[in-house]
Amino acid sequence: MTNDNPYNFLPLQPTGRNETNTANTYAPEDMIKIYEQQCLTQVPEDKLTEFLPALKSFYDIDDNTLDISAIIFDAISDACIIYNHKIKTGDYQILGELIEEVIEYDEEATDKEGAEDKDIQAYTLECQRNFLINDIKMAYHFNLFIYGDGYSTLTKQKTLLEKMYWFVRGRFEEHLLDDSEDSESLESINKQLADLGIQAMDLTTIEQIINYVEDNIIDDAMVDTFNKLLDDAE
Incomplete structure (x- = not known):
């Protein structure tokens, strides 16, 4: 300087x-x-x-x-700037095998909606997407649930980025947390960010970054990989 x-x-x-x-x-x-x-x-x-x-x-x-x-x-x-933080989507990994899930049907609902839904198979797959915040790599593990043409994701609560997700979303979904009593605070998140050399964030910044993560967790390359795994399984 x-x-x-x-x-x-x-x-x-x-x-x-x-x-x-x-x-x-x-x-x-x-x-x-x-x-x-x-x-x-x-x-x-x-x-x-x-x-x-x-x-x-x-x-x-x-x-x-x-x-x-x-x-x-x-x-x-392929990066964007969110309130003085640059975030970029990194690479991904498939962490486990494709697991077929057994779906329990409500017989009454099935009779009303049609028995063809019973033919739809469901699978889960452990995945990881890496993101970079101010060029610092941060892992985001999630369990992918594939059902017919749709999918949903549920992240863990181990890495800092995952804790940031649950800090934003988990306040309304505490029943989904493994350890709901061991919740993070804005202060504890910012301390962990500081340890990585990332400047402090307010709640609005964290919410915008989590929105970015959710919008970019799955890309075309991952979809192609999932489709190949599904074709091989069927």
Whole structure:
């Protein structure tokens, strides 16, 4: 940290000047880095008004360049920024064998709805999806329940990301927890985040990150793998 670079901006080499020759231009990947720094740098509240001018001065850029970097980030990056935290979907693993489940039917309901539902098979599969928060890898284990054309997931409560899920969702579903009395608090979650080098989160940030996790837990590659396993089982 120096007087010329008080926020530890990452030195980048511009590729040239813009069309009016008034500000630097950068390669797309460098513009993404600038955009990330703009959104992820922790700034003391009394320095907020100084931060953006300092960033623009350091890189000799204008508002238009920052706007373009945001567009590029949204267009080509597989990460997103949620309240000063960057989250990205990582790889996945299948942790166990596909297990066929026995479904108990309500005979009266089955008679009314049709006996064809009895032919639908159900399976469970232990899986793990990795996510990266500010480039720190965090595992998310879950049990996948496949029934006909639908599926549902239920996560464990061991890793920090899983604890964050139950902190948000488990308050309304405590009967699903293995150890409902051993619940996390916002303070304990932030302490564990700090141990990983991740800045503190408020409840809104945690909720948005969990929403991202739920939206990205299964992708096309995983669906292809599941379908192959189901074809082999049948």
